[in-house]
Amino acid sequence: MSKSYPILYTFRRCPYAMRARMALFHSGIKVEVREVVLKDKPEEMLQASPKGTVPVLIIPDATVIDESLDIMYWALNQSDPSNLLCRENHDFVSEISTLIDENDSAFKQHLDLYKYHDRHPENPQSHYRSLGEQFLQKLEERLKLSKFLINESPSLADLAIFPFIRQFAHVDKEWFYNSEYTELIHWLDFFLEGIEFKEVMTKFSQWCPDTTTVFFPKS
Ligand SMILES: N[C@@H](CCC(=O)N[C@@H](CS)C(=O)NCC(=O)O)C(=O)O
Incomplete structure (x- = not known):
């Protein structure tokens, strides 16, 4: 068979x-x-x-x-x-889940508003971008402390979140790649350039x- x-x-x-x-x-x-x-x-x-x-x-x-x-x-x-699951470390396991929850709820909503801003003309696009930036700032702070979001090697959180940051970056690549989020830019490029x-x-x-x-x- x-x-x-x-x-x-x-x-x-x-x-x-x-x-x-x-x-x-x-x-x-x-x-x-x-x-x-x-x-x-x-x-x-x-x-x-x-x-x-x-x-x-x-x-x-x-x-x-x-x-x-x-x-x-x-x-x-x-x-x-x-x-990637960081199974042996309970703190990491719970941080992974909190970060992914935030990505999948508030950040995803802000990303969609930013990307489809023309459907929400009550505010300029930059307003929706700044809502999304709250999460970018949080990730940037984490990446100043460790190479990846949780620790020194990639975890489930990195893999689950980077496709959404890629999408955010692609709405206005010039803005993103010239932004203050230099650690986040390196982090994103690490995944985009990887063989996986x-x-x-x-x-x-x-x-x-x-x-x-x-x-x-x-x-
Ligand atoms: N919570 C779901 C969301 C999946 C989702 O929304 N996928 C989108 C594409 S990115 C989709 O299939 N949308 C249905 C459609 O556009 O008809 C998951 O994590 O798998």
């Missing part, structure tokens, strides 16, 4: 999907990739997860995991050779039931 792999519905440019792929990559778990076009979601994905967001992971026992953070924890709980990210950003064509099966990572 042929080996069955977990199936990952993903969308290349989605920051939630990026962080799920980063964790899968670090855990060394190979998945079948199904690249989704958000305006044309496959029926198979919606049947597994009717809420219709990516990423969605279906593991071989048919369990559906449709929250990016849960996919990260699932993968790293199987295998975490880089100790290149692998994570591999382009796949839209999946449909007739396409050839493709895997991530490729090798």
Whole structure:
């Protein structure tokens, strides 16, 4: 019988999907990739997860995991050779979860206001940017104390947050790369230039039931 792999519905440019792929990559778990076009979601994905967001992971026992953070924890709980979960340190574990919560709630809201400011004309774009900067400042302060957000090596917090900082930076790259957040700029570039990210950003064509099966990572 042929080996069955977990199936990952993903969308290349989605920051939630990026962080799920980063964790899968670090855990060394190979998945079948199904690249989704958000305006044309496959029926198979919606049947597994009717809420219709990516990423969605279906593991071989048919369990559906449709929250990016849960996919990260699932993968790293199987295998975490880089100790991204910082399991042995309870303070780190709780800092990781607090930082990710803040990213996924207030910062994500501010990021969307900044990115889609034209839908919120009651304030100028710079107003929404300064709301997001509260989180940038917090990260910058942490990065003055240690090389990564929690400690001297990357943790789950770094992997879960950097795709969102990338998105914030890309709204106005010139502003970001000339800003006072010099530690954050170095930190972001570290992830963007890494081989993991290149692998994570591999382009796949839209999946449909007739396409050839493709895997991530490729090798
Ligand atoms: N809380 C979810 C959020 C995922 C999410 O919102 N993904 C976006 C793409 S970045 C999505 O699928 N949106 C649905 C759509 O645009 O139709 C997670 O962490 O997985």
